[in-house]
Amino acid sequence: MKSHITFPQDLTDFLCWVKTTTESAWSKVSPEETIYGARWLGLRDPEIDELERKYAIKFGYEHRAFLKILHTIDKNYHDSDEEDESDEEITTKKQEQPSFFYNWITDASWIERRLNWPYETILGDILGVNRVWLLSWGSRPETDAEKIQVSSAWYNKAPRLLPVMAHTFLMADAGAGLKPLLSVCRADTIVMAWSLRHYLMRTFARELELQELVLDEEDGRYYAQMVEGIPELDGLETIRQEDADIPYWKEVINYWLPRWQGFRVSRVPNAPSQ
Numbered sequence: 001m002k003s004h005i006t007f008p009q010d011l012t013d014f015l016c017w018v019k020t021t022t023e024s025a026w027s028k029v030s031p032e033e034t035i036y037g038a039r040w041l042g043l044r045d046p047e048i049d050e051l052e053r054k055y056a057i058k059f060g061y062e063h064r065a066f067l068k069i070l071h072t073i074d075k076n077y078h079d080s081d082e083e084d085e086s087d088e089e090i091t092t093k094k095q096e097q098p099s100f101f102y103n104w105i106t107d108a109s110w111i112e113r114r115l116n117w118p119y120e121t122i123l124g125d126i127l128g129v130n131r132v133w134l135l136s137w138g139s140r141p142e143t144d145a146e147k148i149q150v151s152s153a154w155y156n157k158a159p160r161l162l163p164v165m166a167h168t169f170l171m172a173d174a175g176a177g178l179k180p181l182l183s184v185c186r187a188d189t190i191v192m193a194w195s196l197r198h199y200l201m202r203t204f205a206r207e208l209e210l211q212e213l214v215l216d217e218e219d220g221r222y223y224a225q226m227v228e229g230i231p232e233l234d235g236l237e238t239i240r241q242e243d244a245d246i247p248y249w250k251e252v253i254n255y256w257l258p259r260w261q262g263f264r265v266s267r268v269p270n271a272p273s274q
Contacts, residue, residue, distance in 0.1 A: 005209070005230055007197070011062060015069040018200050018208070025207035026075075038075040043067045043104070051104050055115060060172050062179060062196045063162060070200075072103040101165050114163035118184045119155050121167075122252070125187040126151055132187040134251050158248035164199075168192050171249065178244060182253070189252045191241065198236040202226065 008014040019040050026038040043051075048067050052058055059067065076099060098110040125132040126147055133140045137150050161169035161182060168183050181192045181199045193199035205211040205226060210233065213222040226237055246253065 005227075007201075007230075007232055011065050011197075012069065014197060015065060015200075018204065019069055022204050022207045035073075035075050038073050040070045040072070041074055041103070042069050042071050047105070055111070057115070057160065057162060058172070059162070060170075060179065063170055063172070066196055067104070070101070072099045072101040076100060098166075102163050111163060114167070114169075117163070117167060118161045118169065119152075121184060121186045122155075122189075123148065123151060130187065132255065134255070136251055154248065161249075168199075170196060170199075171246075178246065180244070180246060182249060187252055187255050189249065189255075191244075191246075191253060194236050194239050194244070198233075201233060201236075 008017050023039055026035050029036050031037075045068070048059060048064055076097065098107045102111060102114070104111055122132070127144055131140075133147075134154070137154065141147050141150065160172040161184065162172055164170050164181060166183075167185055168181055170181050171179050178194055179196065180194050181196070183190050183192050193202055201208060201210055205224070210227050210230075211224045212227045214225050215222050226233065228234060228237075241253070244250070
């Protein structure tokens, strides 16, 4: 139980706390671990301005602050699973993989693909065998051209999703003060965290000492879970998805069978009939 922990309320102070705490933790792990000695590589304001011009996007206040102080890590978490691979093959594989958090300077090809990923991957489900169609779109058209027209109009009105890591995206704008991070893989879209602060707490729970081992009485094993007793974290961990105001994307999140993403409260509305 870590109920005595308090987080800096100011965003800049919070991000700096994450930076110093994680870097300190990584300096103490075994030198054999990939993350040993890792450092964050922040961006300067002119670099962020140039990225906005290059990709015709606009970073929100929180995203911009994240890029300035954290942005990406100078170590790559990806390791080869093939013992018989040569050093050259391993090096090539790592070069082809993006950074743990996307590096907006060196991962340009990944960034370009990921900026279009939500639209293209969901469209694949609309036109493919899953025949995804949101209730708010009305009756399903007969032709692919009409389906593309309707779904494209919806997508262009929805809050923009900007890549952070793998297929996890930060919503540029959302209701009720929430700017959730969503994992998007076709129409299989889930909430990873309710805010950038929440996402960093969950991603680096071990380094930030926000994990505790809890005994599962059924199998007699201990599992790591987020600590309880910290007001801000408790509040984020117990937000009910059905109560969250998430414009446009909430209908996609709730499309498939009821399930949850690992938060403490697991109540999700039923999926619409197909």
